[in-house]
Amino acid sequence: EVQLLESGGGLVQPGGSLRLSCAASGFTFSNHDMSWVRQAPGKGLEWVSGISYSGETIYYADSVKGRFTLSRDNSKSTLYLQMNSLRAEDTAIYYCTKSQFTSGWFDYWGQGTLVTVSS
Amino acid sequence: QYVLTQPPSASGTPGQRVTISCSGSSSNIGSNYVYWYQQLPGTAPKLVIYRNNQRPSGVPDRFSGSKSGTSASLAISGLRSEDEADYYCAAWDDSLTGVFGTGTKVTVL
Numbered sequence: 001e002v003q004l005l006e007s008g009g010g011l012v013q014p015g016g017s018l019r020l021s022c023a024a025s026g027f028t029f030s031n032h033d034m035s036w037v038r039q040a041p042g043k044g045l046e047w048v049s050g051i052s053y054s055g056e057t058i059y060y061a062d063s064v065k066g067r068f069t070l071s072r073d074n075s076k077s078t079l080y081l082q083m084n085s086l087r088a089e090d091t092a093i094y095y096c097t098k099s100q101f102t103s104g105w106f107d108y109w110g111q112g113t114l115v116t117v118s119s
Numbered sequence: 120q121y122v123l124t125q126p127p128s129a130s131g132t133p134g135q136r137v138t139i140s141c142s143g144s145s146s147n148i149g150s151n152y153v154y155w156y157q158q159l160p161g162t163a164p165k166l167v168i169y170r171n172n173q174r175p176s177g178v179p180d181r182f183s184g185s186k187s188g189t190s191a192s193l194a195i196s197g198l199r200s201e202d203e204a205d206y207y208c209a210a211w212d213d214s215l216t217g218v219f220g221t222g223t224k225v226t227v228l
Contacts, residue, residue, distance in 0.1 A: 045156070061216055106164070
């Protein structure tokens with residue numbers, strides 16, 4: 001059974017940093033692309049970033065480019081999202097997804113972790 | 120930012136057919152596959168249609184998808200109370216970003 005378990009969310013002040021982690025199990029992590037999708041309270045879904053299975057190719061939404069860094073450790077089956085210079089508009093539930101790179105195909109989702117940016 | 124446009128709401132009585140539209144452009148829907156997600160209240164989204172019109176295993180055949188040009192549609196036939204949810208379309212954009220639709224709330228009357 002595919003499981004994606006996010007952690008690292010919480011309350012942070014504007015301008016602060018957080019690192020989200022996503023521990024994957026139930027599939028061969030190193031063979032699959034991964035992505036993060038977020039959802040602001042009461043709003044729709046927004047693609048944040050995606051990474052190829054090898055980690056060699058990474059894409060970011062314009063809204064986070066230069067502030068967020070996506071990475072993966074295939075030896076630990078873990079995906080990371082380093083978030084710097086956080087803004088109020090980054091407040092959202094962040095979902096880790098198993099995905100097909102460069103597509104809108106997110107076939108498995110974690111339960112999400114809430115990031116709140118507020119003073 | 121939302122690049123794909125959906126109607127904010129749709130509704131029907133049990134047993135009816137409901138259709139949700141998703142409008143994009145030549146750089147996303149026009150040149151890439153479309154995917155559809157169902158989000159029940161308080162839960163993570165779930166894939167219900169992939170590659171325009173394919174259903175993952177376990178998704179009822181009441182759900183169907185289609186695409187024409189720069190638009191796509193999700194149809195739910197034989198509407199049931201458990202279909203009441205938010206639905207989102209998604210695609211890849213040639214600007215190297217993923218894009219989602221604005222979302223449609225389906226209400227079963």
